[in-house]
Amino acid sequence: RKEKKFDAVGTFYEHVVVQTALLGQSLNVVHLNPGAAKRSSSNKLLMRETCRNGGIPTPKFITVENPTTDNLKEKLSGFGLPAVIKPIFGSQSYGVKKIESEKTLDEDISEIINLTNQNKKEVFKNFNGTFLIEEYMSGKVVSVDGIVQDKKINIAGMVEFVMGKEPHFTQEANYIPALLEKNLENECLEMARKIIEVLGFDNCGFHSEMRITK
Numbered sequence: 078r079k080e081k082k083f084d085a086v087g088t089f090y091e092h093v094v095v096q097t098a099l100l101g102q103s104l105n106v107v108h109l110n111p112g113a114a115k116r117s118s119s120n121k122l123l124m125r126e127t128c129r130n131g132g133i134p135t136p137k138f139i140t141v142e143n144p145t146t147d148n149l150k151e152k153l154s155g156f157g158l159p160a161v162i163k164p165i166f167g168s169q170s171y172g173v174k175k176i177e178s179e180k181t182l183d184e185d186i187s188e189i190i191n192l193t194n195q196n197k198k199e200v201f202k203n204f205n206g207t208f209l210i211e212e213y214m215s216g217k218v219v220s221v222d223g224i225v226q227d228k229k230i231n232i233a234g235m236v237e238f239v240m241g242k243e244p245h246f247t248q249e250a251n252y253i254p255a256l257l258e259k260n261l262e263n264e265c266l267e268m269a270r271k272i273i274e275v276l277g278f279d280n281c282g283f284h285s286e287m288r289i290t291k
Contacts, residue, residue, distance in 0.1 A: 083104055083106050084106055084107060085101065085106050085107035085108065085280070086098075086100050086101035086104060086106055086107075086108050087108075087281070087282075091118060091119070092119075092166070094109070094114045094117055094119050095111060095114045095115055095119050097109070097114070098110065098111040098113075098114035099111050099114075107280050108280060109278065109279070109280055109281040110277060110279065112277065113276055113277040113278050113279070113281075116276045116277065117276065117278075118166075119166060120165055120166060121163065121164075121165045121166065121209055122140060122165040122207065122209060123165075124276065125138055125209070127275060127276055128272060128276070131271075131274075131275030131276075132271075132275075133268075133271060133272055133275055136211045136212040136213075136214055137211070137212040138209050138210060138211040138212065139152065139156055139209075139210050140165070140207055140208065140209060140210070141207070141208045141209075141210060142206060142208075143206045143207075144189075144206070144208055146183060146186050146187070149162075149182075149186045149189075149208075150179075150183075150186065152210055153176055153179075153182065153210060156210050158176055158177060158178065158179065159175055159176060159177045159213040160175070160176050160210050160211060160212065160213055161173065161174070161176070161210070161211045161212075161213050161246075162174055162176060162185075162189055162208055162209070162210050162211075163208065163209050163211070164207070164208055165207045165208065165209055173245070173246050174188065174189055174244050174245060174246075175213055175243050175244035175245075175246070176244070177243075177244060185244075189208075214288055214290045215288075215290065216288045216289045216290040216291065217237060217238075217257075217288070217289045218237070218238040218240055218248075218286060218287070218288050218289075219235055219236060219237045219255050219257070219265055219286070219287055219289065220235065220236045220238070220284055220285060220286045220287070221235050221265055221268075221269035221283075221285045221287070222234060222235070222236065222282075222283065222284050222285070223282070223283060224281070224282050224283070225273055225278050225279055225280070225281060225283060226279070226280055227279070227280070228279050230269075230270055230273055232266060232269070234253065234254060235253075235254055235257070235262060235265060235266070236251050236253050236254075236255060237251065237252040237253075237254075237255035237256055237257065238250075238251060238252075239251065239252070257289075261289065265287060265289070268285075268287060269283070269285040269287075272285055
């Protein structure tokens, strides 16, 4: 039987980024470091904490474990509205919602818990039940995308998202390239580079979403 040789391991699926990094490590081929993989959107809490500790501007946030209607109500009321709630692990904005009023809390919370049910969405099979509650910040949403290899950051380009009606964060259209002033574009590119350095990304693709606030 002819032996197969692998040069690298990668994935397009967000919910197996950590497993792919571990596989690359075990095969001793080019791969994203498993520690960096765990600091990606595979764990939004760890990503937030690492960025904050590395001096990256980060919205105020708290966590809620194993949420119920009662403890989410209590946490949201104490945190202050408007706020955004999201699972620390997820994909394609499932379970992400802006909470604007205490009048609709029961309805909002029921929807969030239902959307992140492990039996309904295959992408939540690794979700441990912890949610982030984050300070809501308004502004344009953009992404900086590219590849980092041997610590060299290669920017492919920027995208500006046309967002759907809140309280959900659905992307309805894109502008490529982004419709930004050059100085603002350069700030976003520099921010992406800092984030990649702080999170320790190397030998991987990157997709860094940002909200441009006041």
